[in-house]
Amino acid sequence: MAAPASAQQHETAGHTILYSVLATDQLNAEVARRYGIERSDRRGLLTVIVRRKDAAAGDPAVAARIAGTVQSLLGEPQTLRFQEVRGEDAVDYLATFALRRPDTLRFTLDVTPEGGKAETIRFQREFPAD
Template structure:
C-alpha cells in the first residue's frame, strides 16, 4: 500500500509490537478498537479511496511532529487517500476532500482537511476535538476533476485510554 497511511500506521503499530518482546511483562491490552486505526474503503471505477481514523495519541512523537499533528486521546485524525494503479505502482489522484462528523448528541463539526504530501504521494488529513467516550458518524465527500462526486459514510467509537 503506497500511501502515507502505511508509514504513519506502520510506525504506530510496529513500535509497540517490537517493544512487547523486550520485556518479560505481558504486552499492554488495547482499551478499544478505536485505539487501532480503522479504515473504510470505497472503489469508484479504478480509483481506490481509503479513509483511516485514529486518536492522535496513538501517533509516535516523530510522526506527529513531522506532519504537524497535535497528539491527544481527545483529538481524532481523519486521513483520506485516493489512489489509482497496481498496488506497487499506485499514484495519487487529485481531489477536493471535505468532511463532517456528527457525534451522539447530534452536534455536527466540519473537519478542515488539507493536503499532506510525502514524495509524489498526496493524502488529505484533518483533526477534530472530541468528548470521550463517543461514537462519531463521518461523512467524507470527494470531488475529482471531471468525475462524479463520491461520498463515504462510516461510524467509529472512541474511548479514553
C-alpha cells in the same frame, strides 16, 4: 504519511479511497511534530488517500477535493478542514477534530478525485472510554 493497516476503503470504477481515524495520542511523536498535529486523547485524526486504479502505474495517489463533517451521537456536526500533504509518491489529506470519550462518531465525506466523479462516504467509528 502512508495509510495505516487499519484503513478502510471505498471502491469506485476508477479510484480507491482509503480512510482511517485514530486518536492523535496514538501517533508517533516524530510524525505528529512533522505534520504539526497535537498528540492528545481529546483530538482525533482522519486521513484520506485517493488512488487511481492503474495497475501498470502502481495505482498512483491523486489529488482530490475533500469536504466533510464529523458528528457525535449527541452533538452538533463539526466541519472537517483538510490539509493536503504531498510526499514523493503520495497525496494525503489530514483533518483533526475534537474528541470526547466514550463516543461514537459519524463521518460524512464528499470526495471528488481529480478527473473523477464525486463520491459520498458515510461511516462511523467508536471511541471507547480511556
